[in-house]
Amino acid sequence: MQYSAKVMDHFANPRNVGEFNDADGVGEVGNPACGDIMRMSIKVKDNVIVDVKFKTFGCGAAIATSSISTEMIKGKTLDEALQLTNKAVAEALDGLPPAKMHCSVLAEEAIEAAIDDYLKKTTGKGLENKKQHAHDEHHEH
Ligand code: FES
Numbered sequence: 247m248q249y250s251a252k253v254m255d256h257f258a259n260p261r262n263v264g265e266f267n268d269a270d271g272v273g274e275v276g277n278p279a280c281g282d283i284m285r286m287s288i289k290v291k292d293n294v295i296v297d298v299k300f301k302t303f304g305c306g307a308a309i310a311t312s313s314i315s316t317e318m319i320k321g322k323t324l325d326e327a328l329q330l331t332n333k334a335v336a337e338a339l340d341g342l343p344p345a346k347m348h349c350s351v352l353a354e355e356a357i358e359a360a361i362d363d364y365l366k367k368t369t370g371k372g373l374e375n376k377k378q379h380a381h382d383e384h385h386e387h
Contacts, residue, residue, distance in 0.1 A: 273359025
C-alpha cells in the first residue's frame with residue numbers, strides 16, 4: 247500500500263496528541279469496519295476551537311488523519327469545523343489509498359462528537375440534525 251509523504255509525516259510525528267483535564271467537549275467514536283477508536287478533546291472560547299487534542303487507538307491512516315484534522319480545525323469556529331469532511335482531510339494528506347478512506351471518517355466523526363458534547367454541556371442541546379450526513383465514499387474497504 248502506497249502512502250504519501252504527508253501521511254508518513256503525520257503518522258511518525260503526530261500533532262496535538264493527548265487530552266485536556268478541563269476539556270470543553272470530548273468525542274469518542276469507533277470505526278465499525280475495524281474496531282479502531284479515536285477520541286477528540288476540544289477547548290472552546292467564543293464559539294472558536296482554541297485548542298484540540300486527540301488520542302487514537304488505531305491504524306496509521308487513522309493517526310495521520312486525526313493529526314492533520316486537529317491542525318485543520320484549530321482556530322476555526324464550531325460551524326467551520328463541522329464543515330470538515332473526511333474527503334478534505336484525506337486530500338490535505340495528499341490522498342489515502344482507497345482501502346484506507348474509511349479510516350479518515352473517524353476524524354470527521356470524532357470532531358462532530360466533540361462539538362456535540364460541547365453543545366450539550368453548554369446549551370443542553372446537541373447537534374441532532376444540524377449536519378446532514380453525505381458520506382458517500384465511506385465504504386470502499
Ligand atoms: S483500519 Fe481502523 S481506522 Fe484504519
